[in-house]
Amino acid sequence: MSDQFPEQFVRWDTFSSTLWYRTRAARYRLEGTRCTSCGEKFFPPRTGLICPSCHARAMEPYSCAQTGEIVAVALDDLGFPAVGYGDILPRVQAIVRLDDGIHLMVDILQVSDPGEVQPGRRVHMVLRKHKREDTGAWVYGYGFVLEKG
Amino acid sequence: MGKILRRVVMIGGYITPPNVPIDWTWRQMAAEAFWNALQDAGVAVKDVDLVACNYNDRTIADSSPGSQFADALGILPKPVVPIANACAGNGIASYVAWNAIASGRCDVVVSLGFARSDNYDAMESMNSQGNYVDFDYMLGLTHINYGAMRDAYYRNKYHVPLEAAGTWAYWCNWYARRNPLAVNYSKPMPLLDELCADTPEAERDRQATNRGGVSSAMVFVGEDIASRYTEKPVFFDVAYAFRPPYIGNFFHYPVDGMREHDMGELPGLMIAAKEAYKLAGISVSDINVVQVHDLTAYEGMMALEALGLCEFGKAKDYVLSGGMTLESKCPVNTYGGGLAFGHGSAGSDFQIGVLENYWQILGECGERQVRDVRVGVNTSYGTHHSLDVVGVVQKGW
Numbered sequence: 001m002s003d004q005f006p007e008q009f010v011r012w013d014t015f016s017s018t019l020w021y022r023t024r025a026a027r028y029r030l031e032g033t034r035c036t037s038c039g040e041k042f043f044p045p046r047t048g049l050i051c052p053s054c055h056a057r058a059m060e061p062y063s064c065a066q067t068g069e070i071v072a073v074a075l076d077d078l079g080f081p082a083v084g085y086g087d088i089l090p091r092v093q094a095i096v097r098l099d100d101g102i103h104l105m106v107d108i109l110q111v112s113d114p115g116e117v118q119p120g121r122r123v124h125m126v127l128r129k130h131k132r133e134d135t136g137a138w139v140y141g142y143g144f145v146l147e148k149g
Numbered sequence: 150m151g152k153i154l155r156r157v158v159m160i161g162g163y164i165t166p167p168n169v170p171i172d173w174t175w176r177q178m179a180a181e182a183f184w185n186a187l188q189d190a191g192v193a194v195k196d197v198d199l200v201a202c203n204y205n206d207r208t209i210a211d212s213s214p215g216s217q218f219a220d221a222l223g224i225l226p227k228p229v230v231p232i233a234n235a236c237a238g239n240g241i242a243s244y245v246a247w248n249a250i251a252s253g254r255c256d257v258v259v260s261l262g263f264a265r266s267d268n269y270d271a272m273e274s275m276n277s278q279g280n281y282v283d284f285d286y287m288l289g290l291t292h293i294n295y296g297a298m299r300d301a302y303y304r305n306k307y308h309v310p311l312e313a314a315g316t317w318a319y320w321c322n323w324y325a326r327r328n329p330l331a332v333n334y335s336k337p338m339p340l341l342d343e344l345c346a347d348t349p350e351a352e353r354d355r356q357a358t359n360r361g362g363v364s365s366a367m368v369f370v371g372e373d374i375a376s377r378y379t380e381k382p383v384f385f386d387v388a389y390a391f392r393p394p395y396i397g398n399f400f401h402y403p404v405d406g407m408r409e410h411d412m413g414e415l416p417g418l419m420i421a422a423k424e425a426y427k428l429a430g431i432s433v434s435d436i437n438v439v440q441v442h443d444l445t446a447y448e449g450m451m452a453l454e455a456l457g458l459c460e461f462g463k464a465k466d467y468v469l470s471g472g473m474t475l476e477s478k479c480p481v482n483t484y485g486g487g488l489a490f491g492h493g494s495a496g497s498d499f500q501i502g503v504l505e506n507y508w509q510i511l512g513e514c515g516e517r518q519v520r521d522v523r524v525g526v527n528t529s530y531g532t533h534h535s536l537d538v539v540g541v542v543q544k545g546w
Contacts (some may be wrong), residue, residue: 027288040403044395052393053403071400072305072412074297085289093294095302095396095412103397105290105298119305130288141288 020139025061027141030125032102034062043102066125067147068098070108073117085131092117096144109143122147153428154253157246158375159385159542161190162504164365164497167332171362175209175265176221178364178496183222183261186366191378194223198255201230201245203238205264205495222261235531236492237442238262239499240538243367243387250371263364264496287396292533295396296356299412299533300447306413307462309447313469315345317446318355318488320473325485327516332358332491357444360491365500367507375545382545383510385503387538388424392417394535417537418455418528425539431524433457438480438509438519440502440527443487452528453481456539475519483509483517499538502527506542 025031025045032043037056043064050057076091085091092108094117108117109128123144130139163185169178179202187194202218211217214233219225232242239262249255287294303309319341325331326338344354367385375382393402399412410416426432439458443449450464458479459467467473473481484490484505493501506525508514523544530537 038403043397051403072298072302074294074301076294076297079289091294093290093298095298095400097400101401103400105287105295105396107288107290143288 017133017135017137020133027139028127030064030066030098030104030142032062032064033059036060041100041102043104064102065099068096068123068144070117070119070121070123071095071097071103072119073108075114090114094123094144096123104142107143108146110145116146153251155251156372157250157369157385158372158379158382158545159503159507160368160370160375160378160382161188161192162186162365162367162500162507163189164330164493164501164504165363166330167334167360167491169362169364171267173265173362175204175263175268176217178265178362179204179218179221179261179263180223182263182364182366183259186259186261186368190368192257192368192370196257197224197227197259199228199230199246199249199258200224201232201242201249201258201260203232203234203242203260203262203495205233205266209265209268218261233495235536236494236498237389237529237531237536237538238495239365239497240387240389240529240536240540243369243385243499243503243538243540244389246367246369247385247387250369253371256371256374258369259366260369260500261364261366262495262497262500263362264494265362266494267362295533296445296448298396300445302411303413303447303451306411307465309450309462309465311347311351312345313450313465314355314446315341315351316468317443317449317473317486318344320468321443321446321449321482321486321488321490324483324517325489328483328485328490328514331485331489332360333485333489355446355488357487357492358489360493360497363491363493363496365493365497365504367500367503380546381511383507384429384541384543384545386425386428386541386543388421388428389536389538390417390420390424392535392537394532396533413451414461415451415455415530415534415537417534418452418530418539419457421537421539422456422526422528425526425541429524429541429543431541431543435524436479436526437522438483438506438525440482440484440505440525441486442498442502442527442529443482444492446488449482449486449488455537456526456528475517480519483514483519498531499527499529499540502529503540503542506540510542510544 033045035051036058038054072095128143214231218229243260246258246260325333407416441452453464509522
């Protein structure tokens with residue numbers, strides 16, 4: 001049994017499975033929202049919220065671009081094992097500007113040399129396993145990898 | 150803005166020294182700051198009309214903190230306004246206090262803050278996941294990771310050299326050795342060359358040190374009754390602004406005053422500063438001393454730019470040309486900064502800037518005293534600048 005859970009199993013986690021469930025669309029496929037009144041796009045999604053630009057309450061789902069380029073980079077040698085993010089170190093973190101102008105802070109994955117991760121490099125989204133919930137179920141979500149060349 | 154009926158005067162304050170005993174409960178810490186601030190101001194507990202109290206949500210997880218605060222402070226059934234809004238939440242508490250007095254509803258109000266972060270083991274979990282939006286959209290990336298990213302972005306955007314960050318850290322430490330309330334007060338003074346090095350150790354030394362459990366309080370009264378308590382009134386004004394907490398929004402948020410900026414600037418702080426200066430009737434050239442809440446040296450420089458003390462990207466020149474020193478036209482971080490005074494979160498990150506400027510105006514700062522201080526400005530922020538606060542104190546005699 002323990003072979004199936006080699007990573008630390010007892011962790012501090014304040015979130016329930018239902019919370020992870022209700023936010024799955026954004027994590028799985030970068031689904032944000034767009035204001036149908038003024039056209040402003042948002043990620044994370046603002047479903048049911050009021051637009052800060054035009055003050056309408058008329059958000060619709062919006063599929064964010066899944067490609068973009070790196071804006072800034074930082075390395076993290078520690079990770080966050082207490083809540084289940086410590087198994088891939090160092091973490092190469094980046095601000096990514098998607099091709100539709102939305103910005104995210106993400107992990108850059110499958111990096112052999114962190115020096116390759118530089119502002120201006122093209123990246124695309126992948127779906128990855130992030131961590132286990134306290135129930136043992138996997139939490140999936142977006143990450144990014146460098147485009148070839 | 151509505152009509153302001155009277156100005157607000159600060160008449161006393163207190164902050165706990167470093168290394169508060171581990172066996173002090175949060176109630177004891179809150180009472181310690183409240184009691185000593187009242188003693189400093191010469192105010193009796195029975196004369197307090199209202200307390201605005203900021204607390205760290207990792208200190209007390211409860212749905213009814215207000216009545217517990219009122220009970221602990223011995224002022225029950227008088228009102229306490231509980232506020233939990235990150236490290237700078239006491240800026241909001243002070244805003245509540247300011248409004249209560251300026252409107253004429255209350256005469257004597259205390260702004261209080263405390264943090265006993267070791268109450269809960271899950272602190273870091275909450276740090277990561279509670280601070281952002283509906284869920285952990287950072288997917289494990291914390292505000293500490295954000296800080297590293299923001300520093301990298303600012304450094305690259307404005308070509309800020311390590312020497313500027315090292316010099317910032319040096320002067321914070323220099324002042325801390327002259328401030329008995331600072332965490333680094335009795336520690337060996339680091340060398341400038343060490344602080345400017347391109348090493349992980351030096352990078353750590355250019356970031357904040359932890360103050361641990363801390364509480365502090367400030368006492369305010371209306372201008373018309375201030376003479377009952379002091380012959381040296383110090384006027385106090387405060388303003389704050391929010392910015393969306395998700396990092397991506399720092400590059401585009403469709404609101405005037407924010408859409409023009411990215412992660413290399415602090416527009417919330419700019420907005421708060423503009424309002425605070427207007428309330429106080431001052432301009433940047435009137436400021437004699439500045440205290441900023443800096444968890445990294447780069448962040449401190451960004452704050453100077455947001456306050457209007459320097460143009461964007463020019464704070465490095467201000468620091469490298471001696472702008473932080475006592476000989477400067479406007480010295481910076483005479484309390485020691487987050488880097489050397491210590492990061493006190495909800496317990497002190499806003500109050501210590503106000504208190505230091507208050508003590509500077511009263512001439513009580515000893516070896517770190519700035520000459521002829523009439524106007525002091527301080528900043529504080531919470532959750533990576535999703536809340537920015539600016540306080541102004543002015544000599545009133």
